[in-house]
Amino acid sequence: MFIKNNEPVSLLHYWTTRYLLTLCIGLVLIGVVSAYWIKYAAIEKQLEVTRLFAEEVADRVVDDDGNVLVGDKLHQVLDNRRKFMGVDRNLLLFVQNKKGEIIYNRTGMVNPALKQALPRMLEQANTADKVKQPSGDTLYVIRKDLEYNDVPVGQVILLFPETDIKVGREQVQYLVIMLGSLGILGWAVIYFHARKLSDPIQDVVLSARRIVEGNYDVTINKTIKEREIHELVYTFKEMADRLRQLESIRTELLAGVTHELKTPVTAISGLVQAVNDEVVTGDEKNEFLQICLKETKRLQKMVEDLLDFNSFAVGAIAVQLEEQNLSKLIPEIASQWRVTQDLENVEFITQLPEKETIINIDPSRVQQVVINLLNNAKQAVGKKGKIELVLYATDSDMRVDVRDDGQGIPLDEQSLVFERFFRGRNKKEKVRGLGLGLSFSKMIAKALGGDLILGQSSPQGSTFTLILPKK
Incomplete structure (x- = not known):
């Protein structure tokens, strides 16, 4: 139903089918509970009508002097009231005096087995709400005391079979219509929402296929x-x-x-x-x-x-960590770089913290990154300008800023400066190379547990920051 031969099916088919199955199970459970409730309501209604009938009988068999009388016309009167109140004709009616003797019964056409079992059933009916027929069917018991001036003078006992309790056809029709409508509505709702959910995902799938084919123009509006x-x-x-x-x-x-x-x-x-x-x-x-x-x-x-x-x-960056005092290492790197450069018209400033900072790093890798940043700064300032190498600490790491007052990196190129082989328009015109320096440096910084970021860049200059963790 859902996945055949390990082949996936569409989101729309998969979820609507699952939901429809769940909905059907839920509706069946609701139908069972509703049918039980309708049956229970029908029994309660029948019991209530039968109690009213018993009260009617009690009113007619007790005269003004408190005597229990059964006249010749009682049959006709009770039949008329029974028809009017809708009491089933299979009802068994007994009237007892205060001694427990049956002075009236309306058993109708009953079979011999039932007649034989009536004494036992009446005895049970005095204490139970239900009794069993010899055939195994259940009879509901309604008892009504006959009283005169609050003194018991007898009892009316009514027995009616459970099988005579009928559930109205209209109620069943309403239940079927309601469950069917809920099923159709539920399926329509989940189909609509699943379709709405699957459409944008399908657009993404189609766009992904175009990308696989080399077409990167994705339009999703x-x-x-x-x-x-x-x-x-x-x-x-x-x-x-x-x-x-x-x-x-x-x-x-x-x-x-x-x-x-x-x-x-x-x-x-x-x-x-x-x-x-x-x-x-x-x-x-x-x-x-x-x-x-x-x-x-x-x-x-x-x-x-x-x-x-x-x-x-591929991650094959060899890093050998050792304790180093950055306050000494950074000036040494700066001094080595200064010796190899022509800085006649370039102002080079190094700023260090007063407190010594010892962390675990690979000094040769740090030197690679810093020298590359300094070379880039010198290329940015050209023959005249200012370069600053600043070491400072934050709460969690040490940072090395390389600042220059060159013309900066264009805004549209700033997000690409660490991409492999990327070389900006200004650099292409001045320096020949492969455009791997910053990519190398960022990879090294990551291998050291830190990072290399472009702090800021504007027409007044740029700042690159090497981040080194203290721990």
Whole structure:
């Protein structure tokens, strides 16, 4: 019914079928309870009518002097009242005097077995509300005391079979109509809501198939009121937009990486060819070879970056933690970097906390990240500007800020700065590379248990923050 041969069925079919089955079971239970209640109400009604009939008999068999009299016309009068009150003709009527003797009975056409059992049944009827016939059928008992001036002078006993209690056809019809209407209404409601629920999910499925085929244009414009479905649909749409953006970047950057690798290869090939063909000689030849060596090293660095990134991407980042005093490590890194840079017109400032901070880190990995951030800052400020290296503590971690007063990162590029192979428009024009530096650095920071974030960026400069946990 739900899943055949391990093949999933549609959400609409699955849930409407399950709900319909549950609804049917519920309606059957309601029907059973309702039928029992209708039967109980019919019995109570019959008992009430029979009690009224017993009171009618009691009023007619006691005269004004307190004598129990059964006249010749009692049969006709009781038959008329019984018909008027709707008491069944199978009713057994007995009138006893105060001595318990039966002075009147209206048993009608009863079978011999019942006549034989009547004494026993009447004896039981004095104390019980139900008695059994020889055939096994149940007889309800109604007793009414005959009184004169609050003194008992006899008793009226009525016996009527349980099988004579009839449930009105109209009541059964109303019950069937009600249960049928509830079943149809319930099925229609769940079908409508399940369909409304499945439609946006089906749109997501169709959009996912288009993405698998390489089409990232997902258009979902339906208004969805359910919060969970709304979040699912629009999160998926954001994911599709992100994938489309990344696919565009990947295509563009793949072309850029190919170009970056091709450029030194072409230069090396041309220079080596010139030397090999003896187009250049002497000092010029040595200059060509030096250029070849420089381009070869740059090409080697690009290939190493690609190999390192591949290792980092699969989580193979070797980290060796050891106790280090950041207040000493950061100045050492800054000093080493300053020596290798031309900072003639660049102001470089280092700010350190007064209190020493010792944490478990990998100093070589921290050096990789900080030097990469400093190199990026120098590229941002150009030939003249200001770079700040600031170490400070928060309640849970240590932070290293690298600030520059360059032109900043455009707003539309800020969310992409840590993407692999991403290089901003300004950087493409100034610096050649693969665009893996910040991606490397963020992976290293994560491996150290911390993070690397872009604190802020504006036309007045940018701030990158390396977060290192204290514990």
